[in-house]
Every structure is written in C-alpha cells, then in structure tokens.
Amino acid sequence: MLSRPEGAPGSFRPPAPRPPEKRLGFLRLLSTLRHNPLECWSADFFREPIAAFRLPFADALLVHDPAAIKHVLVDNAANYRKDPIQRRVLANGLAEGLLSVEGERWEMQRRMLAPLFARRTVTSFGAAMLRAAENLVARWRSLGPGASLDMAAEMTLLTLNVLALTIFSDGIGDEYGDFRIAMTAYFGLIGRIGALDLLGMPDYLPRPGRRHLRRTMAYFEGIIDDIIEKRRQRLAAPDDAPEDLLTLLLRALDPSTGRAMNLAEVRSNILTFLSAGHETTANALAWSTFLLSQAPEWRARVQDEADRELQGDGGGLFDRLIVTRAVVEEALRLYPPIAALSRMAKGGDRLGERTVRPRTLIVIAPYVLHRHQSLWDRPDIFDPARFLPGATRKIARFAYLPFGIGPRICIGSSFALQEASIVLAMLCHHFDFELMPEARVWPLQRVTLCPAEGVPMRITPRSRKGGVAGIADGTALSQRTG
Ligand code: HEM
Numbered sequence: 084m085l086s087r088p089e090g091a092p093g094s095f096r097p098p099a100p101r102p103p104e105k106r107l108g109f110l111r112l113l114s115t116l117r118h119n120p121l122e123c124w125s126a127d128f129f130r131e132p133i134a135a136f137r138l139p140f141a142d143a144l145l146v147h148d149p150a151a152i153k154h155v156l157v158d159n160a161a162n163y164r165k166d167p168i169q170r171r172v173l174a175n176g177l178a179e180g181l182l183s184v185e186g187e188r189w190e191m192q193r194r195m196l197a198p199l200f201a202r203r204t205v206t207s208f209g210a211a212m213l214r215a216a217e218n219l220v221a222r223w224r225s226l227g228p229g230a231s232l233d234m235a236a237e238m239t240l241l242t243l244n245v246l247a248l249t250i251f252s253d254g255i256g257d258e259y260g261d262f263r264i265a266m267t268a269y270f271g272l273i274g275r276i277g278a279l280d281l282l283g284m285p286d287y288l289p290r291p292g293r294r295h296l297r298r299t300m301a302y303f304e305g306i307i308d309d310i311i312e313k314r315r316q317r318l319a320a321p322d323d324a325p326e327d328l329l330t331l332l333l334r335a336l337d338p339s340t341g342r343a344m345n346l347a348e349v350r351s352n353i354l355t356f357l358s359a360g361h362e363t364t365a366n367a368l369a370w371s372t373f374l375l376s377q378a379p380e381w382r383a384r385v386q387d388e389a390d391r392e393l394q395g396d397g398g399g400l401f402d403r404l405i406v407t408r409a410v411v412e413e414a415l416r417l418y419p420p421i422a423a424l425s426r427m428a429k430g431g432d433r434l435g436e437r438t439v440r441p442r443t444l445i446v447i448a449p450y451v452l453h454r455h456q457s458l459w460d461r462p463d464i465f466d467p468a469r470f471l472p473g474a475t476r477k478i479a480r481f482a483y484l485p486f487g488i489g490p491r492i493c494i495g496s497s498f499a500l501q502e503a504s505i506v507l508a509m510l511c512h513h514f515d516f517e518l519m520p521e522a523r524v525w526p527l528q529r530v531t532l533c534p535a536e537g538v539p540m541r542i543t544p545r546s547r548k549g550g551v552a553g554i555a556d557g558t559a560l561s562q563r564t565g
Contacts, residue, residue: 095378095465097417098525099454102126119535121422121450121528128451129462133437136446141427143444144437147452149481151434155426155445156489163426165491166444179347180355181494189491195335195344196352196494199328205497207326209400211248212502213561215241216509223514223542231519234372234538238365238506245364245502246357251310252325262306307350328356356495362531363420364499371414371507373538374465376518381467382511385410386545389512393560404504407511409470411503415485417465419449420531424487449484450532458482516540 100122107115107123115123128134132148146152155163164185177183181192198204219241223230314333317324324330332349336342344352375382384406392403401408424447432439439445454462458479468474486493493499510516518524519539527535 093380093464093466093468095374096463097374097377097465099417099463100124100526102129119527121526121532124448124451128448129454130456132457133434135437138444141442141444142440143446144434144439145446145448145451146434147447147455147458148435149458149479152447152452152481152484152488154432154434155447156424156487156491159432160489160491162429162432163445164429166425166427177351177355177358179351181352182355182359183351191337191340191342192344192348192352193490193494194339195337196332199331199335200494200498202497204331205501206401208249208498209501209505210561212245212505213400213509215244215248216506217561218244219506220509220513224544226542228543229541231539231541234516234540235365235369235534236537238368238372239362241506242361242365242368242502243357245506246360248327249498250328250353250356252327252329262303303354304350307353308346311346311349311353329353359493360495360499362533364502366418366420366531366533367411367415367499367503368506369534369538370418371411371503372510372516372540373518373524373534374414374417375410375507375511376516376540378465381406381410381465385507385511389508393508393512396560400508401501401504404508405472406467407508408500408504409467411500411507412470412485413465413467416453416469416483417463418526418532419453419485421485421487422450422528422532423448424484447484450528452482452484455482513545514542515545516542 100119103125106125106127112123128145128147132146133151134145134147136143136145146155165183181189181196184192219237223232226232311329311333314324314329318330318333332344332352335344375385388404388406392400426445426447428439428441428443428445430441452458456462459482469478481488486496486499517540519541522539523536524538525535526532
C-alpha cells in the first residue's frame with residue numbers, strides 16, 4: 084500500500100513489495116511470476132552478492148555483486164548472450180533490430196546506429212522534446228483547473244509523441260490515432276511471459292495471443308513501410324528531408340563495409356526505438372511525478388530550478404537541469420523500468436567462488452541491485468541527493484544500472500535522460516500535481532516496471548510571477564532553442 088509523506092523531509096519510503104523472508108516454493112513462484120515477478124524476490128537476494136536458484140529448465144545465478152556484474156556484462160560479455168526467454172519475448176517484429184540481433188550483425192548495427200544517439204544528435208532533438216511537452220501543457224491547460232488524469236497514461240502518450248517527432252518528424256500524420264491503438268495492443272501482447280516460455284518449451288508450440296500479435300505486427304509494418312518508402316523518395320531530392328532518426332537511419336552506412344541497412348532492418352529498428360524508448364521513458368516520468376507528489380521539499384526544488392532555467396532560450400537546457408535530473412535518476416533507481424536483465428552462459432566460467440556451468444541463466448536485476456543493502460545507504464528511501472554533483476562518487480560502479488552496462492548498454496540512455504528531465508521540468512514549471520486520495524500506487528513488473536493501476540493525479544496550473552517558457556503567451560520555448 085502507498086505510504087503517505089510523513090515525518091521529516093527525506094524520509095519518504097515509496098511503495099514496494101516487502102520481500103518475504105523465505106524463498107517461494109515452486110508453485111507459488113510460478114503464479115507470482117505470472118502475477119508480478121517483483122514479488123518473487125525474497126530478502127536474501129537483497130543481502131547476498133550472488134545467489135543460486137533452480138528453475139525447471141536451467142540453473143540460475145542471481146548476480147548482484149559489482150565485480151561479478153562487471154565480469155558478466157563487460158569483461159567476459161562474449162560468453163554471456165541474451166537468453167532465450169528474453170529473445171522469445173522480443174522476437175516478432177523486432178527480430179532484425181539492434182535489441183534482438185547477435186554476433187556480427189549486432190556489431191555492424193551498433194556501429195551504424197551509434198551516430199544517431201551521439202550527444203550532438205541527441206541535443207539537437209531537444210527542440211522536438213520541448214515541443215511535445217508544450218503540446219501536453221497546452222492540452223492540460225485546456226482541461227481547466229483541478230482536472231484529474233492518469234499520469235502513467237499521459238506519459239505514455241507523451242513519449243510516443245516525442246518518438247513520433249524525433250523518428251518521423253511529422254510523418255505519421257492522420258494515421259497517428261490508429262498507429263497508437265495498434266501499438267498499445269502490441270505492447271499489451273508482447274509483455275506477457277507465458278508458462279510455456281518459463282518451462283522452456285520450444286518455439287513451435289502455439290502460444291495464446293500470438294496470432295493476434297502477428298496481425299497487429301502486420302498492420303504496423305504496413306504503415307511503417309509506407310512511411311519509409313515516402314521518405315526514400317524525399318531523400319532522392321537532396322535538401323528536402325528533415326534531419327530526424329528516419330533520415331539518419333536511411334543514410335547510415337557501416338563504416339567498415341559501406342553497406343546501408345535493408346528495408347527489414349530499417350523497419351525493425353524503427354519498431355525497436357518505439358518499443359525500447361516508449362514505455363521505459365514513460366514509466367521513468369510517471370514514477371518521477373509520483374515521487375515528487377509525495378516529497379514536497381523535492382517538488383519545490385525542481386519547481387525553483389525549472390522556473391529559473393526555462394527562462395532563457397532552450398540552448399543547453401538539459402545540462403542546467405541538475406536537480407530535475409537527480410530526481411529522474413532516483414526514480415530510475417527505485418523503479419528501474421527494465422527491472423531484470425538476463426544472460427545465458429555459453430561456456431563454463433567462474434564468478435567469485437561460484438562455478439558457472441554452460442547454459443546457466445544469469446539474472447542481474449537492477450530492481451534488486453538498486454535496493455541492495457550492501458551497496459546503498461537507506462536503499463528504500465527516496466533521496467535524489469544521491470545523484471547531485473559530488474554525491475555520485477559514493478555510488479559503487481556497477482551498483483546503478485538502469486540502462487545496463489557493457490557492449491549492450493542502452494543506446495538511447497542520453498536521449499531518455501534528456502527527454503525525461505526536460506519534460507519533468509516543463510510539467511513542474513506549469514503545474515502543481517497532487518495524487519488523488521483514493522489512489523493505490525503499486526509497482527508491477529511487466530515488460531517494464533509500471534504503476535499497476537496508473538498514477539491518478541489532480542493537476543492545477545501554477546500562477547507565477549513573470550511569464551516563463553511562454554506557452555500561454557505564445558512564444559514557445561521550442562522555437563527559441565538555440
Ligand atoms: C528510461 C528509459 C530507458 C531505459 C530504462 C532503458 C533501459 C535499457 C536497458 C536496461 C537496456 C539493456 C538490456 C540488456 O542489456 O539486456 C537497453 C537496451 C536498449 N535500449 Fe534502452 N532504455 C531506455 C530508453 C531507450 C530509448 C529512448 C531508446 C531509443 C530511442 C532505447 C533503445 C534501446 C536499444 C536499441 C537497446 C539495445 C542496445 C543493444 O543491444 O545494443 N532505450 N535499454
């Protein structure tokens with residue numbers, strides 16, 4: 084249940100399952116995995132550096148020791164591939180994209196896609212991120228004072244809007260509504276790890292919902308192929324194409340072979356960016372707003388910073404949002420959108436005292452790691468000060484991994500942090516938000532770690548001295564971005 088803000092500032096303990104003292108028995112484990120995998124983690128995992136676990140189809144090691152994590156994800160990463168369950172869940176339309184491919188194909192794609200997420204490129208997307216936030220602010224203002232809304236749903240729309248603007252510029256056009264509906268259906272389907280997957284059953288056995296997923300995918304692919312074709316035609320006439328992710332994707336060449344991506348790879352990577360960048364960032368934002376609604380002292384600090392930093396032109400804005408970013412990073416610690424990473428050992432290995440046999444499943448759960456008692460001071464307390472400049476050196480390397488680490492680290496991490504910080508600052512600048520009294524906020528692990536019943540909030544436009552980031556006064560900050 085939700086703990087209300089009470090006691091001294093800095094003592095807010097956000098809602099989270101209380102880990103059972105004893106590990107769950109097999110049947111309980113299966114049902115809890117289906118219901119909410121977050122509730123499977125017993126207390127020992129939050130204390131032990133490495134814990135062994137037996138699954139029906141494999142041995143598993145739960146690894147939350149920074150040195151061992153470094154070994155698996157960085158030093159000996161070649162021995163640890165993404166595991167079959169994860170790949171099965173991700174397959175479908177994403178099969179040819181960066182998230183799913185392996186080996187040389189992954190290396191080639193990563194080289195080709197790196198410039199799309201380089202700092203300069205991501206900075207240039209700041210104006211589109213601001214524009215999406217401004218559209219949201221304008222819509223919320225039109226609802227009138229005291230409107231109630233579900234922050235989780237709103238943030239999902241917003242992050243989709245940011246991706247639409249940064250991938251396609253204005254390219255989805257009238258299809259946007261249908262596109263969004265199909266996409267929501269798609270996420271609803273891919274997220275469920277079924278019992279057949281958990282039991283390690285082969286892929287050819289039919290899974291419920293898969294036919295529906297194929298239809299949804301086919302619909303998507305049709306729209307995306309159409310957009311790609313139109314953009315290819317535009318690119319044939321130089322100077323007439325927006326510098327968005329789609330243009331960059333179509334122009335990307337492998338530096339070592341000079342090869343461009345084929346249609347399936349371009350399409351799969353667009354779907355990958357939409358899938359990987361959409362719910363993850365939306366959850367980071369929904370949790371951030373929730374946490375701020377419960378911690379008035381931090382909300383005031385973010386509001387002060389936003390009021391000050393949104394005054395000028397938008398240039399360099401992200402670098403100036405220091406407190407706001409710390410709040411986002413703390414939200415990513417407490418509620419990491421990707422709650423668990425998994426790998427399968429190809430060959431035998433050693434992790435500290437433990438022997439790793441071939442085909443051992445390695446699970447590194449940022450959710451557990453970020454609340455590990457040996458790595459964090461007051462791990463269950465909301466305290467963004469951990470991420471303020473100067474304090475971060477106290478965080479052990481490999482103890483904070485919301486974006487993973489090593490060769491397969493999230494390619495969109497700067498994009499996501501910039502987007503979440505800009506949007507959070509804009510929202511705090513324009514509105515006060517308050518959790519609805521009947522709200523029951525609870526973390527649920529699906530594909531991402533989301534609030535189970537959303538985050539119902541009442542929003543009230545703030546009255547400010549001096550117009551800032553003037554949406555109401557008609558000078559959008561996105562147009563002033565230098
Ligand atoms: C708060 C938001 C985000 C979080 C928490 C997040 C988290 C992650 C994590 C943990 C991984 C590594 C998975 C593993 O090692 O098994 C990953 C990979 C990836 N992410 Fe993100 N992500 C976020 C936003 C984004 C965005 C905005 C994009 C793109 C627009 C993106 C694209 C990708 C891609 C393509 C990969 C695969 C990289 C590879 O395998 O080389 N992510 N993400």
